[in-house]
Amino acid sequence: MSEDAKKFLYVNRKAPYGTIYALESLEVVLIGAAFEQEVTLAFLDDGVYQLAKGQETAGVGMKNFSPTYRALGDYDVNKFYVERESLEERGLTEDDLQEITYEDEDDDWAEKPSIRVVNRDEMKKIMSEQDVILSF
Amino acid sequence: MGYQFNGQDIAHDEEGYLTDLSVWNPQLAELIAKDENIEMTPEHWEVVNFLREYYDEYQIAPAIRVLTKALKKTMGPEKASNKYLYELFPYGPAKQACKIAGLPKPTGCV
Amino acid sequence: MSTLHTVNxxxxDRPSLTSCLNHLMPGDAVLLIEDGVIAARKGSAFSSPLEAAMKDCSVYVLSPDSSARGIGDGDMVSGIETVDYGGFVDLVVKHDRTQSWL
Known part of the structure:
Protein backbone atom coordinates (compact mmCIF):
# COMPACT_ATOMS: atom_id res chain seq x y z
CA MET A 1 0.00 0.00 0.00
CA SER A 2 1.52 3.30 -1.03
CA GLU A 3 2.37 6.11 1.37
CA ASP A 4 -0.27 8.42 -0.03
CA ALA A 5 -3.10 5.88 0.20
CA LYS A 6 -6.20 7.57 1.53
CA LYS A 7 -8.27 6.18 4.34
CA PHE A 8 -11.73 5.21 3.10
CA LEU A 9 -14.54 4.32 5.48
CA TYR A 10 -17.70 2.62 4.25
CA VAL A 11 -20.51 3.21 6.76
CA ASN A 12 -23.23 0.56 6.61
CA ARG A 13 -26.43 1.37 8.49
CA LYS A 14 -29.16 -0.59 6.70
CA ALA A 15 -30.27 -4.20 6.90
CA PRO A 16 -29.78 -6.31 3.76
CA TYR A 17 -32.60 -7.18 1.26
CA GLY A 18 -35.21 -4.59 2.37
CA THR A 19 -33.36 -1.89 0.43
CA ILE A 20 -30.51 -1.97 -2.07
CA TYR A 21 -28.03 -0.05 0.13
CA ALA A 22 -26.18 -3.05 1.59
CA LEU A 23 -25.59 -4.71 -1.77
CA GLU A 24 -24.60 -1.41 -3.39
CA SER A 25 -22.08 -0.78 -0.63
CA LEU A 26 -20.57 -4.23 -1.09
CA GLU A 27 -20.25 -3.69 -4.85
CA VAL A 28 -18.58 -0.32 -4.38
CA VAL A 29 -16.15 -1.88 -1.89
CA LEU A 30 -15.27 -4.57 -4.43
CA ILE A 31 -14.78 -2.10 -7.26
CA GLY A 32 -12.96 0.37 -5.00
CA ALA A 33 -10.58 -2.36 -3.84
CA ALA A 34 -8.81 -2.08 -7.19
CA PHE A 35 -7.58 1.39 -6.21
CA GLU A 36 -5.40 0.22 -3.31
CA GLN A 37 -6.73 2.58 -0.69
CA GLU A 38 -6.81 1.83 3.02
CA VAL A 39 -10.34 0.52 3.45
CA THR A 40 -12.33 0.15 6.65
CA LEU A 41 -15.94 -1.02 6.96
CA ALA A 42 -18.23 0.16 9.75
CA PHE A 43 -21.46 -1.63 10.63
CA LEU A 44 -23.90 0.16 12.91
CA ASP A 45 -27.64 0.56 13.43
CA ASP A 46 -29.51 -2.00 11.26
CA GLY A 47 -26.31 -2.41 9.23
CA VAL A 48 -25.11 -5.00 11.75
CA TYR A 49 -27.67 -7.37 10.18
CA GLN A 50 -25.56 -7.47 7.02
CA LEU A 51 -23.12 -9.74 8.86
CA ALA A 52 -25.75 -11.95 10.53
CA LYS A 53 -25.06 -15.64 10.14
CA GLY A 54 -27.55 -18.09 8.70
CA GLN A 55 -29.06 -15.85 6.01
CA GLU A 56 -31.40 -17.92 3.79
CA THR A 57 -32.83 -15.90 0.91
CA ALA A 58 -34.39 -18.56 -1.31
CA GLY A 59 -37.84 -17.70 0.02
CA VAL A 60 -37.62 -14.04 -0.98
CA GLY A 61 -36.14 -14.83 -4.38
CA MET A 62 -33.01 -12.72 -3.88
CA LYS A 63 -29.37 -13.67 -4.09
CA ASN A 64 -27.78 -14.29 -0.70
CA PHE A 65 -24.73 -12.02 -0.80
CA SER A 66 -23.60 -12.67 2.76
CA PRO A 67 -20.87 -15.17 1.64
CA THR A 68 -19.25 -12.38 -0.37
CA TYR A 69 -18.14 -10.57 2.81
CA ARG A 70 -15.88 -13.55 3.45
CA ALA A 71 -14.10 -12.90 0.13
CA LEU A 72 -13.11 -9.35 1.06
CA GLY A 73 -9.93 -10.53 2.81
CA ASP A 74 -8.65 -11.50 -0.67
CA TYR A 75 -9.15 -7.85 -1.62
CA ASP A 76 -7.14 -6.58 1.38
CA VAL A 77 -10.32 -5.45 3.10
CA ASN A 78 -10.02 -6.87 6.58
CA LYS A 79 -11.11 -4.21 9.02
CA PHE A 80 -14.78 -4.78 9.84
CA TYR A 81 -15.82 -2.68 12.84
CA VAL A 82 -19.21 -3.58 14.33
CA GLU A 83 -20.79 -1.33 16.94
CA ARG A 84 -21.57 -3.12 20.19
CA GLU A 85 -24.48 -0.82 21.15
CA SER A 86 -26.16 -1.46 17.79
CA LEU A 87 -25.90 -5.22 18.35
CA GLU A 88 -27.25 -4.98 21.89
CA GLU A 89 -30.19 -2.75 20.94
CA ARG A 90 -31.24 -5.45 18.48
CA GLY A 91 -30.79 -8.38 20.85
CA LEU A 92 -27.72 -9.62 18.98
CA THR A 93 -24.28 -10.65 20.16
CA GLU A 94 -21.01 -11.27 18.32
CA ASP A 95 -21.97 -14.97 18.18
CA ASP A 96 -24.86 -14.08 15.89
CA LEU A 97 -22.42 -12.80 13.25
CA GLN A 98 -20.78 -14.98 10.65
CA GLU A 99 -17.08 -15.66 10.99
CA ILE A 100 -14.95 -13.62 8.63
CA THR A 101 -11.19 -14.05 8.41
CA TYR A 102 -8.26 -12.91 6.32
CA GLU A 103 -4.76 -14.21 5.72
CA ASP A 104 -2.09 -11.86 7.04
CA GLU A 105 0.60 -11.54 4.38
CA ASP A 106 3.01 -10.01 6.89
CA ASP A 107 2.59 -12.87 9.36
CA ASP A 108 3.22 -15.95 7.19
CA TRP A 109 -0.41 -15.94 5.96
CA ALA A 110 -1.79 -16.61 9.41
CA GLU A 111 -5.58 -16.63 9.44
CA LYS A 112 -6.98 -13.81 11.56
CA PRO A 113 -10.46 -12.51 12.34
CA SER A 114 -11.64 -9.51 10.32
CA ILE A 115 -14.51 -8.54 12.60
CA ARG A 116 -13.86 -6.38 15.62
CA VAL A 117 -16.73 -5.36 17.87
CA VAL A 118 -16.16 -1.82 19.18
CA ASN A 119 -18.17 0.44 21.42
CA ARG A 120 -19.75 3.70 20.29
CA ASP A 121 -16.89 5.86 21.51
CA GLU A 122 -14.38 3.78 19.56
CA MET A 123 -16.63 3.98 16.49
CA LYS A 124 -16.73 7.78 16.77
CA LYS A 125 -12.97 7.87 16.88
CA ILE A 126 -12.64 5.55 13.85
CA MET A 127 -14.98 7.84 11.89
CA SER A 128 -13.00 10.91 12.87
CA GLU A 129 -9.74 9.43 11.53
CA GLN A 130 -10.84 8.99 7.90
CA ASP A 131 -10.04 10.94 4.76
CA VAL A 132 -13.23 9.93 2.96
CA ILE A 133 -16.50 8.55 4.31
CA LEU A 134 -18.96 6.78 2.01
CA SER A 135 -22.41 6.27 3.54
CA PHE A 136 -24.89 3.54 2.74
CA MET B 1 -30.29 -15.78 -28.03
CA GLY B 2 -28.82 -19.13 -27.04
CA TYR B 3 -26.20 -21.84 -27.41
CA GLN B 4 -27.36 -24.89 -29.41
CA PHE B 5 -26.52 -27.80 -27.15
CA ASN B 6 -27.81 -31.41 -27.34
CA GLY B 7 -30.81 -30.24 -29.30
CA GLN B 8 -31.62 -27.58 -26.70
CA ASP B 9 -31.46 -23.83 -26.88
CA ILE B 10 -29.48 -22.59 -23.83
CA ALA B 11 -30.24 -18.92 -23.18
CA HIS B 12 -27.44 -16.38 -22.83
CA ASP B 13 -27.30 -12.58 -22.60
CA GLU B 14 -26.16 -10.26 -25.39
CA GLU B 15 -22.52 -10.86 -24.46
CA GLY B 16 -22.76 -14.64 -24.25
CA TYR B 17 -22.97 -15.13 -20.48
CA LEU B 18 -25.41 -17.84 -19.40
CA THR B 19 -28.73 -16.51 -18.14
CA ASP B 20 -29.27 -19.48 -15.83
CA LEU B 21 -26.06 -20.50 -14.05
CA SER B 22 -27.50 -23.85 -13.02
CA VAL B 23 -27.64 -25.24 -16.59
CA TRP B 24 -23.84 -25.25 -16.88
CA ASN B 25 -21.93 -28.49 -17.46
CA PRO B 26 -18.43 -29.26 -18.79
CA GLN B 27 -19.66 -30.11 -22.29
CA LEU B 28 -21.48 -26.80 -22.48
CA ALA B 29 -18.26 -25.10 -21.34
CA GLU B 30 -16.42 -26.70 -24.29
CA LEU B 31 -19.09 -25.32 -26.61
CA ILE B 32 -18.89 -21.78 -25.17
CA ALA B 33 -15.08 -21.97 -25.42
CA LYS B 34 -15.32 -22.95 -29.08
CA ASP B 35 -17.53 -19.94 -29.65
CA GLU B 36 -14.68 -17.86 -28.16
CA ASN B 37 -12.12 -19.63 -30.39
CA ILE B 38 -10.53 -21.31 -27.39
CA GLU B 39 -9.48 -24.95 -27.35
CA MET B 40 -9.84 -26.14 -23.75
CA THR B 41 -6.64 -27.68 -22.31
CA PRO B 42 -6.02 -28.92 -18.74
CA GLU B 43 -4.52 -25.47 -18.02
CA HIS B 44 -7.74 -23.79 -19.13
CA TRP B 45 -9.73 -26.16 -16.95
CA GLU B 46 -7.59 -25.33 -13.91
CA VAL B 47 -8.62 -21.70 -14.19
CA VAL B 48 -12.27 -22.42 -15.03
CA ASN B 49 -12.60 -24.89 -12.15
CA PHE B 50 -10.98 -22.44 -9.77
CA LEU B 51 -13.45 -19.74 -10.81
CA ARG B 52 -16.39 -22.06 -10.28
CA GLU B 53 -15.19 -23.09 -6.84
CA TYR B 54 -14.59 -19.46 -5.87
CA TYR B 55 -18.04 -18.46 -7.05
CA ASP B 56 -19.64 -21.37 -5.23
CA GLU B 57 -18.00 -20.28 -1.98
CA TYR B 58 -18.28 -16.48 -2.22
CA GLN B 59 -21.01 -15.76 -4.80
CA ILE B 60 -18.72 -13.54 -6.86
CA ALA B 61 -16.13 -14.04 -9.57
CA PRO B 62 -12.73 -12.97 -8.24
CA ALA B 63 -10.91 -9.88 -9.48
CA ILE B 64 -7.90 -10.68 -11.63
CA ARG B 65 -5.38 -9.90 -8.89
CA VAL B 66 -7.26 -12.19 -6.53
CA LEU B 67 -7.19 -14.86 -9.20
CA THR B 68 -3.44 -14.56 -9.77
CA LYS B 69 -2.75 -14.52 -6.04
CA ALA B 70 -4.79 -17.68 -5.56
CA LEU B 71 -3.19 -19.45 -8.53
CA LYS B 72 0.24 -18.60 -7.14
CA LYS B 73 -0.64 -20.35 -3.93
CA THR B 74 -2.27 -23.44 -5.40
CA MET B 75 -0.43 -23.89 -8.71
CA GLY B 76 2.94 -22.21 -8.33
CA PRO B 77 4.40 -18.82 -9.29
CA GLU B 78 4.84 -19.61 -13.01
CA LYS B 79 1.06 -19.72 -13.41
CA ALA B 80 0.44 -16.62 -11.36
CA SER B 81 0.91 -13.89 -13.91
CA ASN B 82 -1.36 -11.80 -16.05
CA LYS B 83 0.71 -12.90 -19.03
CA TYR B 84 0.00 -16.57 -18.41
CA LEU B 85 -3.70 -15.90 -18.00
CA TYR B 86 -3.88 -13.76 -21.12
CA GLU B 87 -2.12 -16.50 -23.11
CA LEU B 88 -4.90 -18.86 -22.09
CA PHE B 89 -7.71 -16.31 -22.48
CA PRO B 90 -6.57 -13.64 -24.94
CA TYR B 91 -9.65 -11.44 -24.57
CA GLY B 92 -9.28 -11.14 -20.81
CA PRO B 93 -9.27 -13.95 -18.27
CA ALA B 94 -12.15 -12.56 -16.28
CA LYS B 95 -14.31 -11.90 -19.31
CA GLN B 96 -13.66 -15.12 -21.22
CA ALA B 97 -12.93 -17.58 -18.42
CA CYS B 98 -16.02 -16.50 -16.48
CA LYS B 99 -18.15 -16.89 -19.56
CA ILE B 100 -16.83 -20.41 -20.11
CA ALA B 101 -17.27 -21.19 -16.41
CA GLY B 102 -20.93 -20.19 -16.70
CA LEU B 103 -20.60 -17.30 -14.26
CA PRO B 104 -22.01 -13.79 -14.57
CA LYS B 105 -19.77 -11.04 -15.87
CA PRO B 106 -17.58 -10.02 -12.91
CA THR B 107 -18.01 -6.67 -11.15
CA GLY B 108 -15.44 -4.20 -12.47
CA CYS B 109 -14.08 -6.91 -14.75
CA VAL B 110 -11.28 -6.82 -17.30
CA MET C 1 -9.78 17.82 12.41
CA SER C 2 -13.56 17.95 12.32
CA THR C 3 -16.44 16.41 10.42
CA LEU C 4 -19.52 17.90 8.78
CA HIS C 5 -22.48 15.56 9.25
CA THR C 6 -25.49 15.92 6.99
CA VAL C 7 -28.92 14.47 7.84
CA ASN C 8 -31.58 14.41 5.14
CA ASP C 13 -39.21 8.64 10.02
CA ARG C 14 -35.93 6.94 10.92
CA PRO C 15 -33.19 7.16 13.55
CA SER C 16 -30.54 8.79 11.35
CA LEU C 17 -30.40 12.01 13.37
CA THR C 18 -30.27 10.13 16.67
CA SER C 19 -27.47 7.95 15.39
CA CYS C 20 -25.65 10.99 14.02
CA LEU C 21 -25.88 12.84 17.35
CA ASN C 22 -24.58 9.71 19.10
CA HIS C 23 -21.44 9.78 16.96
CA LEU C 24 -20.44 13.46 17.15
CA MET C 25 -16.98 14.54 18.23
CA PRO C 26 -16.47 17.95 19.84
CA GLY C 27 -16.03 20.59 17.14
CA ASP C 28 -18.12 18.70 14.57
CA ALA C 29 -21.01 20.35 12.72
CA VAL C 30 -24.45 18.98 11.83
CA LEU C 31 -26.28 20.31 8.78
CA LEU C 32 -29.98 19.45 8.48
CA ILE C 33 -31.17 19.27 4.86
CA GLU C 34 -34.29 18.09 3.00
CA ASP C 35 -36.70 16.43 5.47
CA GLY C 36 -33.93 16.53 8.07
CA VAL C 37 -34.95 20.16 8.79
CA ILE C 38 -38.06 18.89 10.58
CA ALA C 39 -35.85 18.25 13.62
CA ALA C 40 -35.02 21.96 13.89
CA ARG C 41 -38.57 23.09 14.80
CA LYS C 42 -38.60 24.27 18.41
CA GLY C 43 -40.81 22.38 20.82
CA SER C 44 -40.34 19.09 18.99
CA ALA C 45 -39.17 15.86 20.59
CA PHE C 46 -35.73 16.53 19.12
CA SER C 47 -35.18 20.00 20.59
CA SER C 48 -33.38 18.81 23.67
CA PRO C 49 -31.05 16.33 21.91
CA LEU C 50 -30.11 19.16 19.52
CA GLU C 51 -29.57 21.56 22.42
CA ALA C 52 -27.35 18.97 24.09
CA ALA C 53 -25.34 18.56 20.88
CA MET C 54 -24.85 22.33 20.60
CA LYS C 55 -22.81 22.35 23.84
CA ASP C 56 -19.71 21.41 21.85
CA CYS C 57 -20.90 21.17 18.23
CA SER C 58 -22.67 23.50 15.77
CA VAL C 59 -26.02 22.82 14.17
CA TYR C 60 -27.05 24.35 10.83
CA VAL C 61 -30.18 24.22 8.71
CA LEU C 62 -30.29 24.62 4.95
CA SER C 63 -32.70 27.54 4.69
CA PRO C 64 -34.23 26.74 1.27
CA ASP C 65 -35.34 23.40 2.72
CA SER C 66 -36.71 24.84 5.98
CA SER C 67 -38.48 27.69 4.14
CA ALA C 68 -40.05 25.22 1.74
CA ARG C 69 -41.58 23.41 4.72
CA GLY C 70 -42.86 26.58 6.37
CA ILE C 71 -40.26 26.58 9.13
CA GLY C 72 -39.13 30.17 9.56
CA ASP C 73 -35.92 31.28 11.27
CA GLY C 74 -37.93 32.25 14.38
CA ASP C 75 -39.48 28.78 14.57
CA MET C 76 -36.21 27.01 15.22
CA VAL C 77 -34.48 25.81 18.36
CA SER C 78 -32.33 28.73 19.44
CA GLY C 79 -28.67 28.41 18.60
CA ILE C 80 -29.30 26.81 15.22
CA GLU C 81 -27.86 28.81 12.33
CA THR C 82 -29.23 28.85 8.81
CA VAL C 83 -27.13 28.65 5.65
CA ASP C 84 -27.96 28.93 1.96
CA TYR C 85 -26.44 26.71 -0.76
CA GLY C 86 -23.28 28.80 -0.77
CA GLY C 87 -23.03 28.38 2.99
CA PHE C 88 -23.41 24.62 2.54
CA VAL C 89 -20.35 24.66 0.27
CA ASP C 90 -18.42 26.76 2.80
CA LEU C 91 -19.20 24.20 5.52
CA VAL C 92 -17.96 21.34 3.33
CA VAL C 93 -14.72 23.22 2.68
CA LYS C 94 -14.25 24.16 6.31
CA HIS C 95 -14.35 20.56 7.60
CA ASP C 96 -11.95 17.73 6.94
CA ARG C 97 -14.60 15.25 5.81
CA THR C 98 -18.32 14.98 5.26
CA GLN C 99 -20.45 12.13 6.50
CA SER C 100 -24.03 11.62 5.27
CA TRP C 101 -26.54 9.98 7.56
CA LEU C 102 -29.03 8.54 5.09
Missing part, protein backbone atom coordinates in the same frame (compact mmCIF):
# COMPACT_ATOMS: atom_id res chain seq x y z
CA UNK C 9 -34.38 12.36 6.71
CA UNK C 10 -36.99 13.32 9.29
CA UNK C 11 -36.06 12.07 12.77
CA UNK C 12 -39.68 10.86 13.06
Missing amino acids: KSPF
